[in-house]
Structure formats: C-alpha cells, structure tokens
Amino acid sequence: MKTGDTHKPQPIRLLLVDDEYDFRQAMAKRLAKRGLDCDQAANGNECLSILEKQSKDVVVLDVKMPGLSGIEVLRNITDTYPNTEVILLTGHATTSEGIEGIKSGAFDYLMKPVELEHLYNKILQAYDKIQRSATEEKEAEYRKQ
DSSP, X not given: OOOOOOOOOOOOEEEEEOSOXXXXXXXXXXXXXXXXEEEEESSHHHHHHHHHHSOOSEEEEESSOSSSOHHHHHHHHHHHOTTOEEEEEESSOOHHHHHHHHHTTOSEEEESSOOHHHHHHHXXXXXXXXXXXXXXXXXXXXHHO
C-alpha cells in the first residue's frame, strides 16, 4: 500500500468583521466547523490592525460599523493587500452602496440575514479567484524566463 502525500492543504484564512457580536460569534463558529481558519474583528480599525500582522485570504466585512465604514476599510484593503478578497455584508443595503462596494474592489455584496451555505460558497469562490490569479502570475513569470 502506497503512503502517498500526507500534505493537507492550508485552510482558507478568513477575517470576519462585524460590530454585531452575536452575529459575528455565531458565523465564525459555524465557518470554523467547515474548516476555515476564522479570525474576528469588531470594527474597521481592528480589522486593519489584524491585517498588518497576519495575511488573510478573504475578509467578510460589514458595511455599517462605528468608526471607519466598511467601504473605507475595503478601499484600504484593496490598496494595501491586493491578494485579499473582500465580501461585503449589510443589513441596510442601498443600491448605491452595493455599486460603490463593487467599484471599490469588493468580490461580492451580500444582504443580511445571509444563509451560511451562501456565504460559505462565496468565500470559496473568492478563494478560487485568488488561487487563479496566483497561478496566472506564476505562469506569466515562467514565460518571461
């Protein structure tokens, strides 16, 4: 019997940012049960502080929070961490907010209450986009040689 490769893929590194404690805790716990490496932040400043210390693959970011808005945090993330995808969440959506979020670089814009399965699938899609981009960059670099 062949032993094969025992290397397990790294879990998706997720940062869940929401000022609603109960929502954040429940979602983080449920997403962690699905195998995601899930950290939490209660506001935009805490989110940016965590990102300075640890890279994340995907950030799920509430739009309406005290202090920095989700859109402001999104712009900072897209400018500073181009290999991190952001999914915006809101319970108070307007069409203009959604359009502004997408124009500012959000991967997607979801309404609360969001079903776990829907959010989980969006996180997987965002991660797939990151992986495709990394592969394309490696292939482009290889062609230059």
